[in-house]
Amino acid sequence: MSVLARHLNILDHTLSSLWRRRLKNLSVLLVFAGVIFLIASFQLVTRALTETAEQALVAAPEITIQKMSAGRQVAVPLAYSEKLSGIFGIRRVVPRVWGYYFDEVSGANYTVLGLERDRMPASGQLDLVLDQGESPAPGRSGAALIGRSVQQGLERKGGSLLSLFRPDLSMVSFTVAGVFKEETDILTNDLIVLDIDDARDLFLVPEDVATDLCVYVANQREVPTIAKKIADALPDTRVVTRAQIRKTYQVVFGWRSGFASVCLLTALAAFVIFAWDKASGLSPEERREISILKLLGWETRDILAIRLWEGILVAGLAFVLGCTLAYIHVAFFGASLFRPVMVGWSVISPSLRLAPTVQLSQFLLIFCFSVLPYMAATVIPAWSCASVPAESALGGV
Secondary structure: OOHHHHHHHHHHHHHHHHHHOHHHHHHHHHHHHHHHHHHHHHHHHHHHHHHHHHHHHHHOOOEEEEEEEOOEEEOEEOOHHHHOOOOOOEEEEEEEEEEEEEEOOOOEEEEEEEEOOOOOOOHHHHHHHEEEEOOOOOOOOOEEEEOHHHHHHHHHHOOOEEEEEOOOOOEEEEEEEEEEOHHHHHHHOOEEEEEHHHHHHHHOOOOOEEOEEEEEEOOHHHHHHHHHHHHHHOOOEEEEEHHHHHHHHHHHHHHHHHHHHHHHHHHHHHHHHHHHHHHHOOOHHHHHHHHHHHHOOOOHHHHHHHHHHHHHHHHHHHHHHHHHHHHHHHHHHOOOOOHHHHHOOOOOOOOOOOOOOOOHHHHHHHHHHHHHHHHHHHHHHHHHHHOOOHHHHHHOO
């Protein structure tokens, strides 16, 4: 008998054996697929969030300057930008005024961002991310661009004007010039964009200071060098580069995913121990089957091949099913089961549309941590049972 015919016969017997114990195998398959689904979902959502954060940082300034006092951020004087005029490579320094506004109706904090849009390099692309309306002309006061959650809160109030309170409880109103698209919710869901003078008036910020300074650099390779020169020129400030922000996102998402994955690996270890216990404690029916096969001339390696095929079929189907469900969960349902763990418990939570990237290394890692231990747990204990003489095994049944 050829090797191919031998393995085809072994596979045929394996399929019939799995079908006879279909309820038991189905329960193992579903539990195993559930464990793989959880692990794969965390890996995919971490990768998708990291890539989404990197895409969001494309329009961010290369360097951000924040003034620090007693370890806290305070307003930065606009005169600091004059101290940077002697640093070669700086294309533009643009002030920003931003802060948080608490909405008593929804119980959420909105992010209010005041910009000098005529000086922002990417201000002309602002209309591309609007679902309704258009961006107001630079310098126009009394107009706002809002996110979808802000629009929903405005609709619940039944008004068309965006009315906000100053710190002295006086009210100022803005017309809604445009609403951001759903695709940008990760950045704009709770965002209110105003002209910088309107933001100063709302937060009562003096004209000679700003919340921070955005530094745009001509050559990306010179960003670390320019950031160091800025830190030397302004020792009381914190200089943050876009690369540092990107690294922070990666660390935060990686830490949360790693912590959750470690917790899930304990569940995987418990499942492997359960499979080992079941495989080592064969039922009388399984012992009788092994004894009959050995009496019919089957060798120990043939019986081990049966157990190997059983493990491959069960673990392989569980792996494919778990990874497929994980991709559907992340891509089409926005990782709804794990969003509180990965993005926090904010009152306003953006409806993320994640596009997970399928990487062979990720699935290979999941395969090694899930399928291989299960294969060992099913094949190795069967060795002791298959090496027992058929007469003694059959007589003990």
